[in-house]
Amino acid sequence: MSGYDQLPPDFLxxxxxxxxxxxxxxxxxxxxxxxxxxxxxxxxxxxxxxxPIFVYTGDEAPIExxxxxxxxxxxxxxxxxxxxxxxxxxxYGDSMxxxxxxxxxxxxxxxxxxxSAQALADYAQLITCIKKNLSAxxxxxxxxxxxxGGMLASWFRLKYPHIVIGALASSAPILYFEDITPHDxxxxxxxKDFRETSENCYSTIRESWFExxxxxxxxxxxxxxxxIFATCMSLNSSRQLKNFLELSYMSSAQYDNPPxxxxxxxxxxIDGVPQETYILDTIAKGLNASFGGDSCIYVFDLKxxxxxxxxxxxxxxxxxxxxxxxxxxxxxxxxxxxxxxTRDCIQLFGVTPRPNWVTTEFGGHDIKSVLSNFGSNIIFxxxxxxxxxxxxxxxxxxxxxxxxxxxxxxxxxDLQTPDPNNDPQWLVAQRDKEIKIIELWIAEYNxxxxxxxxxxxxx
Amino acid sequence: MSGYDQLPPDFLxxxxxxxxxxxxxxxxxxxxxxxxxxxxxxxxxxxxxxxPIFVYTGDEAPIExxxxxxxxxxxxxxxxxxxxxxxxxxxYGDSMxxxxxxxxxxxxxxxxxxxSAQALADYAQLITCIKKNLSAxxxxxxxxxxxxGGMLASWFRLKYPHIVIGALASSAPILYFEDITPHDxxxxxxxKDFRETSENCYSTIRESWFExxxxxxxxxxxxxxxxIFATCMSLNSSRQLKNFLELSYMSSAQYDNPPxxxxxxxxxxIDGVPQETYILDTIAKGLNASFGGDSCIYVFDLKxxxxxxxxxxxxxxxxxxxxxxxxxxxxxxxxxxxxxxTRDCIQLFGVTPRPNWVTTEFGGHDIKSVLSNFGSNIIFxxxxxxxxxxxxxxxxxxxxxxxxxxxxxxxxxDLQTPDPNNDPQWLVAQRDKEIKIIELWIAEYNxxxxxxxxxxxxx
Numbered sequence: 001m002s003g004y005d006q007l008p009p010d011f012l013x014x015x016x017x018x019x020x021x022x023x024x025x026x027x028x029x030x031x032x033x034x035x036x037x038x039x040x041x042x043x044x045x046x047x048x049x050x051x052p053i054f055v056y057t058g059d060e061a062p063i064e065x066x067x068x069x070x071x072x073x074x075x076x077x078x079x080x081x082x083x084x085x086x087x088x089x090x091x092y093g094d095s096m097x098x099x100x101x102x103x104x105x106x107x108x109x110x111x112x113x114x115x116s117a118q119a120l121a122d123y124a125q126l127i128t129c130i131k132k133n134l135s136a137x138x139x140x141x142x143x144x145x146x147x148x149g150g151m152l153a154s155w156f157r158l159k160y161p162h163i164v165i166g167a168l169a170s171s172a173p174i175l176y177f178e179d180i181t182p183h184d185x186x187x188x189x190x191x192k193d194f195r196e197t198s199e200n201c202y203s204t205i206r207e208s209w210f211e212x213x214x215x216x217x218x219x220x221x222x223x224x225x226x227x228i229f230a231t232c233m234s235l236n237s238s239r240q241l242k243n244f245l246e247l248s249y250m251s252s253a254q255y256d257n258p259p260x261x262x263x264x265x266x267x268x269x270i271d272g273v274p275q276e277t278y279i280l281d282t283i284a285k286g287l288n289a290s291f292g293g294d295s296c297i298y299v300f301d302l303k304x305x306x307x308x309x310x311x312x313x314x315x316x317x318x319x320x321x322x323x324x325x326x327x328x329x330x331x332x333x334x335x336x337x338x339x340x341x342t343r344d345c346i347q348l349f350g351v352t353p354r355p356n357w358v359t360t361e362f363g364g365h366d367i368k369s370v371l372s373n374f375g376s377n378i379i380f381x382x383x384x385x386x387x388x389x390x391x392x393x394x395x396x397x398x399x400x401x402x403x404x405x406x407x408x409x410x411x412x413x414d415l416q417t418p419d420p421n422n423d424p425q426w427l428v429a430q431r432d433k434e435i436k437i438i439e440l441w442i443a444e445y446n447x448x449x450x451x452x453x454x455x456x457x458x459x
Numbered sequence: 460m461s462g463y464d465q466l467p468p469d470f471l472x473x474x475x476x477x478x479x480x481x482x483x484x485x486x487x488x489x490x491x492x493x494x495x496x497x498x499x500x501x502x503x504x505x506x507x508x509x510x511p512i513f514v515y516t517g518d519e520a521p522i523e524x525x526x527x528x529x530x531x532x533x534x535x536x537x538x539x540x541x542x543x544x545x546x547x548x549x550x551y552g553d554s555m556x557x558x559x560x561x562x563x564x565x566x567x568x569x570x571x572x573x574x575s576a577q578a579l580a581d582y583a584q585l586i587t588c589i590k591k592n593l594s595a596x597x598x599x600x601x602x603x604x605x606x607x608g609g610m611l612a613s614w615f616r617l618k619y620p621h622i623v624i625g626a627l628a629s630s631a632p633i634l635y636f637e638d639i640t641p642h643d644x645x646x647x648x649x650x651k652d653f654r655e656t657s658e659n660c661y662s663t664i665r666e667s668w669f670e671x672x673x674x675x676x677x678x679x680x681x682x683x684x685x686x687i688f689a690t691c692m693s694l695n696s697s698r699q700l701k702n703f704l705e706l707s708y709m710s711s712a713q714y715d716n717p718p719x720x721x722x723x724x725x726x727x728x729i730d731g732v733p734q735e736t737y738i739l740d741t742i743a744k745g746l747n748a749s750f751g752g753d754s755c756i757y758v759f760d761l762k763x764x765x766x767x768x769x770x771x772x773x774x775x776x777x778x779x780x781x782x783x784x785x786x787x788x789x790x791x792x793x794x795x796x797x798x799x800x801t802r803d804c805i806q807l808f809g810v811t812p813r814p815n816w817v818t819t820e821f822g823g824h825d826i827k828s829v830l831s832n833f834g835s836n837i838i839f840x841x842x843x844x845x846x847x848x849x850x851x852x853x854x855x856x857x858x859x860x861x862x863x864x865x866x867x868x869x870x871x872x873d874l875q876t877p878d879p880n881n882d883p884q885w886l887v888a889q890r891d892k893e894i895k896i897i898e899l900w901i902a903e904y905n906x907x908x909x910x911x912x913x914x915x916x917x918x
Contacts, residue, residue, distance in 0.1 A: 022820075023482040025775045025810050026571025112485025117576075124819050137824075159618055161833035162822035316484045351484050360583050361481075363621035365596075373907065374620040376833060448832065 010042040011067050016129070018090070020097055020113055022121035033097040035122060036088040038067045039130075040074070045081030047136035049446050052438075054142050055164065056086040057123055057156055059149030060310045062093030066149075071417025072431060073144050079435060080442065083134070087126055089119050089149075091309045105307050108351055114312055117361065120152060124160050140445045142438060146170040146412035147388070148310075148318070154378050155362050158371075166377030166400075166441040168434060171412045174380075176320045176391025177358045180365055183336045185390030186322045187329035190253040193263050193385050194330060201267035201286070205249065206330040208283045212238050215280065229284045232296035244299045245283070246331055248290055254387050257413040258424055263385075266290045306348050315345035319355040320391070372397035377441050379434055383409020402437060406430050469501040470526050475588070477549070479556055479572055481580035492556040494581060495547040497526045498589075499533070504540030506595035508905050511897075513601050514623065515545040516582055516615055518608030519769045521552030525608075530876025531890060532603050538894060539901065542593070546585055548578050548608075550768045564766050567810055573771055576820065579611065583619050599904045601897060605629040605871035606847070607769075607777070613837050614821050617830075625836030625900045627893060630871045633839075635779045635850025636817045639824055642795045643783035644849030649712040650788040652722050652844050660726035660745075664708065665789040667742045671697050674739065688743045691755035703758045704742070705790055707749055713846050715869040717883055725749045765807050774804035778814040779850070831856035836900050838893055842868020861896060865889050 007013075014037055021029035045051030054073050056066055067086050077084050088095040091114045096104040104110050123143075131137050143164045145153035150172030157167035175181045182188075195202040215221050215228075216238035226235045235241050252262035269289035273282045291297055304311045314320070323336030338355060345353050363370050371378070371393070380393035382405040394403050406413070406426045414430050466472075473496055480488035504510030513532050515525055526545050536543050547554040550573045555563040563569050582602075590596050602623045604612035609631030616626035634640045641647075654661040674680050674687075675697035685694045694700050711721035728748035732741045750756055763770045773779070782795030797814060804812050822829050830837070830852070839852035841864040853862050865872070865885045873889050 021483070022816070023574055023576045024480070024571045025567055025574065027567050029567075029571055030811060108484055108486050108488075112483045112488055115482055115484065117482045121820065128815075128819050158620075161617075162825055162829040352489060356587075357481070360587055361580065366621055369907065370621040374835060448828065 007038075007064055007068055010040045011038050012040070013038050013064070016126050018095075018122055019125065022118055022125070031097075033090070033095070035090065035095045035126065036063055036093055037126060038063055038084075038086040040067075040077065040084035043074075043077040043081055044083040047134055047139060049138050049140065049449050050442065051081045051083065052140045052142055052442055053083045053085060053127075053131070053136065054080075054144055055123065055127055056084070057143050057145040057149050057152040058087045058089040058092065059145060059147055059152065060089065060092055060313070063088035063095075064093070069417065070146065070412075070415045072415045075418050075431075076144075076435065076438065080438070083136070083139070085127070085130060087123055089152075089309075090114060090122055091312070101307065105309075105312075108349065111312055111349065111351075114309070114316070116152065116155070116313075116317055116358075120156050120159060123152075123156060124163050127163055138449065140165045140442055142441065143167040144170075144415070145172070146415045147172065148313075150380075150412075154380065157378050158362065158375055165445050166379075166438065168379045168381065168438070170381045170415045171383070171386055171388055171392065172380060173320065173388040173391030174362070174367065174393065176322070176388065178355065178364060179321070180359075180367075181391040183321045184324035184328040186250075186387040187324040187331055187334075189385070189387040189390050190250055191329040191331075193253040193256065193387075194249065194267065197263050198267040198271050201270045202330055204270050204279060204282055205286075208245075208279055209242060209332045211279050212242055225280070228280050229287060229299070230296050232298045235299060236301075240299060240301060242332065243302050245287060247302060248287060249330075250387065252290055253385065254411045256385055256410040257383070257416065258427065259419070259422055262290065304344070304348055312349060312351075315349050315351050315353055317354060317357050319353045319358070321355075368393070368395075368397055371401045376400040378402070379404055379437055381405065381414050381430065381434065383407075383411065383413050386410040386412075400441075404430060404433050404437075466497075466523055466527055469499045470497050471499070472497050472523070475585050477554075477581050478584065481577055481584070490556075492549070492554070494549065494554045494585065495522055495552055496585060497522055497543075497545040499526070499536065499543035502533075502536040502540055503542040506593055506598060508597050508599065508908050509901065510540045510542065511599045511601055511901055512542045512544060512586075512590070512595065513539075513603055514582065514586055515543070516602050516604040516608050516611040517546045517548040517551065517578075518604060518606060518611065519548065519551055519772070522547035522554075523552070528876065529605065529871075529874045531874045534877055534890075535603075535894065535897065539897070542595070542598070544586070544589060546582055548611075548768075549573065549581055550771070560766065564768075564771075567808065570771055570808065570810075573768070573775070575611065575614070575772075575776055575817075579615050579618060582611075582615060583622050586622055597908065599624045599901055601900065602626040603629075603874070604631070605874045606631065607772075609839075609871075613839065616837050617821065617834055624904050625838075625897065627838045627840065627897070629840045629874045630842070630845055630847055630851065631839060632779065632847040632850030633821070633826065633852065635781070635847065637814065637823060638780070639818075639826075640850040642780045643787040645709075645781045645846040646783040646788035646790055646793075648844070648846040648849050649709050650790075652712040652715065652846075653708065653726065653789060656722050657726040657730050660729045661789055663729055663738060663741055664745075667704075667738055668701060668791045670738050671701055684739070687739045688746060688758070689755050691757045694758060695760075699760060700758060701791065702761050704746060706761060707746060708789075709846065711749055712844065713870045715844055716842070716872040716875065717886065718878070718881055721749065763803070763807055771808060771810075774808050774810050774812055776813060776816050778812045778817070780814075827852070827854075827856055830860045835859040837861070838863055838896055840864065840873050840889065840893065842866075842870065842872050844868060845870040859900075863889055863892050863896075 015034040017032045018035040020031040054076055063086050098104040098110045141164045143153040143156045150169035151174050153167040154169035154172055157164050215225055222235045256262045266286040270282050270286040273285055321336040323334050326333040342353055345351055377400050380403045382389040382392040384405055384407050394405055396402050408426045474493040476491045477494040479490040513535055522545050557563040557569045600623045602612040602615045609628035610633050612626040613628035613631055616623050674684055681694050715721045725745040729741050729745040732744055780795040782793050785792040801812055804810055836859050839862045841848040841851040843864055843866050853864055855861050867885045
């Protein structure tokens with residue numbers, strides 16, 4: 001619970017005895033584990049058809065973090081007199097199916113139950129149980145999630161329409177599989193974010209990669225680079241530095257939500273140097289600024305860990321082909337290569353990715369027409385400054401499969417805790433739209449239920 | 460292939476290398492097995508959007524049997540210039556995941572992958588592959604199935620709307636789970652079938668159980684019963700005889716489709732005896748008639764076998780609570796008892812049934828309102844003489860979730876091979892309705908596709 005001991009007292013933490021394997025009956029399938037969930041009933045209007053249950057479909061993080069930071073659904077709860085249920089995703093946080101993390105992440109025999117379909121079935125089973133315990137079988141349930149959790153929320157609505165009447169899927173890149181979205185989509189948005197902020201910033205970054213390699217190749221090159229960038233420890237390679245810079249730019253773009261101004265901070269530092277400043281000194285200024293002016297920068301290696309849940313998911317189902325060619329972006333060429341990707345996963349986990357599984361299970365190239373002809377009640381919200389928005393649903397697909405996007409926002413801005421004093425108008429407007437749509441879903445649900453009751457009572 | 464060597468030459472048998480475990484990444488999950496499928500392209504109009512693919516979602520039987528006997532989809536193919544694909548369900552026929560049947564049915568470690576969700580994912584993966592191989596990505600696919608295969612067809616449409624545009628689910632008792640349908644639904648329809656055929660037949664059967672027990676309790680009682688019923692081998696118990704009679708009545712009702720007249724055959728024999736005939740002699744006449752007048756009746760025991768695929772499915776997911784009280788039906792009381800049921804399954808397979816799984820995964824009490832609000836393009840066809848129709852969908856749930864039922868038909872009558880010379884008018888009319896609806900689905904699919912192409916071409 002470290003780091004989350006600030007969870008307000010309205011939030012109560014419980015464990016549910018969850019089935020290990022919903023889709024099998026092997027000797028170990030009926031094993032159970034403690035799945036963590038959090039409830040908040042402060043605003044709940046009770047077991048009736050007008051007081052909804054909002055379920056946060058947990059993602060690749062401990063669930064307390066969500067409950068602490070994703071405060072929009074608390075506002076939703078107060079508006080709709082809703083019950084809040086946050087469910088931790090299996091293999092994250094404390095929801096470890098085989099005791100602790102190290103046992104659960106031991107090998108594919110323990111990790112093998114770590115799939116999105118199992119997670120969705122977890123949610124279905126737990127929600128059904130909670131509704132029964134609350135005698136709230138008729139209460140409308142709405143799934144809410146962001147990023148991977150947003151994909152889960154939308155897939156949950158598609159696969160379990162008998163459990164949830166709608167879903168708010170924030171920053172859910174459900175189209176970033178196979179070749180539905182161009183591979184350079186992610187990098188192209190990062191590039192656009194920087195270029196729109198400052199043409200000089202963009203071109204400086206774009207030209208810096210070559211210079212880094214040039215310096216590294218010189219005598220004492222790595223030492224010089226370490227000095228220029230004021231790294232806390234000596235660099236191993238120019239690759240290490242370049243990876244670190246790339247990641248800094250990418251996450252600055254992805255998480256550039258109010259009240260932060262991450263890309264702006266980097267670009268102001270880059271643009272603020274005197275003319276004729278050496279290009280790598282300029283880049284170093286940008287990096288330093290993005291780390292808040294630390295006296296030295298801890299350049300860590302980006303080695304994937306076989307104790308990371310998200311690395312496992314990337315190596316199994318969540319094969320999102322992110323890469324780019326030589327001239328697509330402000331980055332060095334980094335083409336996505338499924339063969340290398342597969343080789344790395346076999347090395348890391350001993351597992352072979354299934355790049356076609358998500359599209360087979362949840363829909364692929366034709367998902368848009370399927371959603372428009374079949375699905376209903378899903379909000380796909382995106383901020384167009386979010387690199388993952390390139391794989392998001394950005395157009396209304398029917399009168400209830402709706403895309404709500406903002407030019408300004410980045411990753412999952414709408415789900416953050418509203419700040420009435422400081423939130424920009426576009427964010428307030430985005431959330432208001434979402435609230436109005438959800439209000440309509442609940443009203444429609446009630447209208448149908450009422451007409452059904454009247455039907456049954458008719459002579 | 461024994462028994463199916465009559466498969467016409469238009470039918471070609473293939474094997475697909477199928478993934479053992481779609482929902483896991485355990486060491487054995489990526490193992491593959493040969494899944495049998497049959498194609499028939501005789502009528503196919505080729506890879507275009509007006510020539511559909513009909514997929515028979517295989518059920519608890521070898522797939523050649525379906526291809527040989529369920530001829531209605533061949534008629535559909537000829538009408539719609541369709542491609543036919545029959546997929547064998549894993550663990551049936553020759554689609555044994557671990558080599559042969561005895562190895563696949565060894566214990567829960569091999570049987571553990573035998574679930575309906577895995578079967579649906581098999582279908583999704585195989586259909587996707589076949590469409591790709593045929594360059595028929597835009598061809599509309601329609602699922603067809605009967606009984607358990609009918610449930611699979613409707614669930615497939617709900618869970619994989621990106622794979623199939625519609626489903627014809629014949630005699631699919633998707634409501635016969637938990638307590639959605641009264642437990643005595645099945646027995647009540649059998650009773651109605653007999654009673655409607657002959658009040659005397661019904662009351663004779665109803666009164667016979669007590670007499671059987673009475674005779675059995677006398678000296679040489681079992682020998683006398685064996686003589687009365689002309690059994691080929693001596694009876695072990697009155698229970699054995701009663702079970703056998705019950706099963707005869709139940710299957711006579713269930714399969715009472717033209718050109719047969721199974722219940723009528725029994726009842727004519729029962730009604731045809733001279734007045735004052737001893738009641739058990741009368742019952743024996745009925746039994747003898749239903750076996751075509753054999754010189755002796757082989758009364759087999761109804762012991763469930765742990766080599767039976769359907770027994771496994773009943774013992775895991777397909778927990779359909781069929782039972783009745785003392786006065787519900789023409790049978791002796793036989794209440795459904797989940798505890799006994801569970802105990803028997805543990806004994807038989809070492810497995811614990813999950814009676815709530817089907818309703819959690821596919822929808823339960825609220826499935827009707829979910830289907831009407833969410834689903835589309837499903838025909839639920841039923842014959843009201845089919846005992847399983849009691850758990851079927853018998854009302855239109857929306858303008859494209861349609862119930863087509865006949866008073867006359869029994870189990871899966873519509874899927875049988877049409878016989879223009881002998882099929883009764885109600886059956887011809889039922890099939891015509893189904894054809895018209897499917898025609899509409901294909902037309903709508905094409906209209907949407909055409910408007911999409913035009914949209915994309917618009918300036």
